[in-house]
Ligand SMILES: NC(=O)C1=CN([C@@H]2O[C@H](COP(=O)(O)OP(=O)(O)OC[C@H]3O[C@@H](n4cnc5c(N)ncnc54)[C@H](OP(=O)(O)O)[C@@H]3O)[C@@H](O)[C@H]2O)C=CC1
């Protein structure tokens with residue numbers, strides 16, 4: 001029998017953080033021990049070996065995972081990550097957060113996540129295609145439009161999803177658009193998906209700033225990460241009139257107290273592959289970006305960047321989690337004591353899975369929505385989720401993360417109860 005203590009005694013890292021957050025929620029909800037154990041443990045995990053014949057003829061071997069945390073409310077759903085830092089515990093945590101995100105936003109899915117331990121920057125497109133096809137073949141018995149639907153995450157993109165969809169479809173003998181989301185528009189992708197996570201981040205960032213009396217036009221912001229989430233978050237914040245004074249990527253950080261010219265910066269990144277070296281900016285220390293005196297901080301890169309050892313240095317009044325798991329529970333407590341408002345990942349970055357859901361629905365209907373339709377439904381869902389979570393936080397007198405996790409966990413537990421999976 002699994003002991004609760006064992007589930008909480010995993011090494012420091014995302015899984016420890018996710019289980020600690022779950023434990024806080026199940027305690028507050030007054031759930032019995034068994035409910036915590038059930039929800040702390042993934043329903044299914046697959047680990048695969050992926051051999052790759054490199055372009056130079058040598059052979060490399062990678063490890064990949066797909067973790068399906070929960071199916072109680074529908075098929076599992078969640079991104080696929082290519083990163084040298086991928087490990088099974090990280091994927092387990094990310095899968096659990098997907099379950100809460102889908103439940104909180106009431107999209108009819110459980111949670112999953114996948115990962116391959118590879119640095120995609122070191123491989124050609126042809127090599128990445130072979131890795132994706134082999135990984136897809138290996139996990140194909142457990143994915144599908146009614147089972148588990150991958151989408152892009154760190155290091156993957158719409159091209160990866162096209163290869164995944166094609167590999168799965170070839171095995172089935174017909175085109176299965178609904179097996180993934182975040183696909184290219186020409187292959188059943190949805191208008192608005194590529195920018196959806198960032199749009200959602202900015203919807204809640206503006207609402208959160210308003211709740212603290214900060215207007216977008218008077219605000220300053222720093223964004224960590226300039227990939228699929230950070231880049232468009234910076235763009236939409238700038239379009240809302242906010243001065244984005246610093247951004248970063250894996251290569252470093254840049255800043256300009258007067259506000260970076262985001263369209264020009266995007267051109268620079270397209271041309272060079274990094275924010276570093278942008279002419280109209282000063283280089284800065286990448287970690288220092290987290291501690292700038294700004295109104296809004298958007299961590300949009302990786303987990304665990306705000307921790308016990310640095311959270312007391314954060315000066316941003318509002319932190320909106322574009323990334324999954326950027327704040328550890330210890331950092332949460334420090335930020336709460338310092339009256340920083342933290343909008344949790346499962347709310348803040350849910351725009352991506354919302355529009356993934358719209359993409360899946362469109363594939364089922366074989367009927368495509370306009371970008372206005374997609375974006376107005378996205379805005380409506382994000383705004384009402386923000387209102388529900390902030391009201392619940394006020395009612396319970398708890399931080400937004402606790403309120404959001406309680407709402408989500410309650411929904412998932414209810415689904416289990418109603419299905420009769422536990423008495
Ligand atoms: N894509 C989506 O729809 C969603 C993504 N998320 C989450 O958002 C986060 C970012 O994902 P996404 O934008 O898709 O991924 P991308 O791979 O597109 O971008 C990641 C960005 O983070 C940068 N980065 C990576 N490591 C570091 C680091 N240690 N310090 C600073 N920057 C770093 C990368 O730098 P470089 O450009 O140099 O590689 C890149 O700019 C992840 O936590 C992901 O799980 C959440 C919901 C949906």
Ligand SMILES: O=C(O)CCC(=O)C(=O)O
Pocket residue numbers: 077078079080098101149150151152153181182324349350352353354356
């Ligand atoms: O779009 C999706 O299905 C999942 C996106 C994702 O991985 C996430 O929200 O963390």
